[in-house]
Amino acid sequence: MGIELAPLQLLPMLVFGFLYWQRNRVVNTPGWRQWCFYGGLVLMALTLSSPLASLSEELFWAHMLEHLLIADLGALLIVLGLTGPVLAPLLRAIPWLRIFGHPVVALVAWTANFYVWHLPVLYQGAVANDTVHALQHMLFVSFGIAMWMALLGPLPKPAWFGNGWKIGYIVAIRLIQSVLANALFWSSGVLYPQYARGQAEWGITAANDQSAAGAIMMIEGSIVTILLFGWLFLKAARESEERQELAELAAREGVEMTPERIARAVSAGRGDALRERIQFQASEERSAQ
Template sequence: MEIEFAPLQLLPMLVFGVLYWLRNRSLTSTPTWRKWCFYAGLVLMALTLSSPLAVLSEELFWAHMLEHLLIADLGALLIVLGLTGPVLAPLLRAVPWLRVFGHPVVALVAWTVNFYVWHLPALYQGAVSNDAVHALQHMLFVSFGIAMWMALLGPLPKPAWFGNGWKIGYILAIRMIGSVLANALLWSSAVLYPQYARGQAEHGISAANDQSAAGAIMMVEGSIVTILLFGWLFLKAARESEERQELQELAAARGVEMPADRIARAVSAGRGDALRERILSTAGLD
């Protein structure tokens, strides 16, 4: 079984993996599960780009779509789950403008533009026929995929209004944007990417069926990820509600004046433990 070797795409992963490992050597705060997520994301991308699927992606559109979903959606998601504020600190000091992608509107718009521009027939087929363009396509898909998930799950500061309700809307917006293309592929009778004609003929599949399969894969993958994210949001909301109540009761019991909105902001930002320590230290000074 033939496999692909794409050094232009695999080398950046190796570099980022080494940098992540070196950074965590000087940190003790990164949870083990986050490290596993980060490395799992890199491994998923590397295996996808060097597997028979990578070879098949040059012959069939549905395989190329599956490849992109694995690296730019699932792989990017795992990468973001592996990141923390301390891990990102050196990068953000060197490139401070990256913080803008913590804003959900910026991240969503950038991801959407990149997503649709690269699915224009001329660019998409150009990536299939040119290794350098293909590497650039994958790099941008992964980069903007990371930015898109970063605004939802990452450690960068987020707007105060971006609570759980808006996060549900953000997830739905992502899936609706993807569903427009998925439905176009699923039901269109026009051949959007004739570059695959030779591969489709060799594998005995029509262009229409190839495109429909790609659209169906997008719909199924998107539905599964959306259900999992909704489950995560539900559990997160329940945990945050319980943590807010505990902090309010602790502050009241220790005689520390602590506004409810401040507690809510701290919990939402994942800094509930730091606020708890502050309440206890403040109470100790009284």
């Protein structure tokens, strides 16, 4: 078991990394976002070229871990690295991608892709064929990005998708994953016989291999969910404070500003722009007097 190179999977990462770097020569993406984006690419590249990649062809739990690293954590980091200005050229070229900013569309598409690829015929086909394996990984990552984009990305979201719905979205993701995770953890039948040879070489039964894969999925999902809940709590507290500050500023400057407009601006991350608008409008009114 050694280093494995997967050019069909690594080449797209190099291309997207180069395009991201080129775009950031024009736009000013915050440094922490760039670290997230490049960190996601590095995590994926290391996962796909590490001994884990070789082991994933022999043991199911290793394959599951590989998928979680690239399609859940890696995709999450990629989305955190994206901003509206970075995505602008892509959205102009392919405008229908905006639809994945809608949480229902993103969640349904991610769920369908997730379960279709876990059908034994396709999952085992990916293990047996490098091209199918590359396609599987690309679709896992693509729909993983779409799933996180609806929650954390810069694409416009429905007005109703506030913090409460975001909590429900996170819970829905984990419930969808937990159905498969529990089926793997408790199943005594052999779902993926393609791993029989590797399981025999490593001295692990198919049932234990499947249970380990289910446990890994549950543990990773629990950790990510706890972190996201913490993020939402801090975000809600910060937005509440920002709404209050903007309302007080508008009242102090004598600028009429409805709570709904303030809430929309803060939710969209446009609080600073609204603050500047309030100050500009107040200045204009004072100059006119």
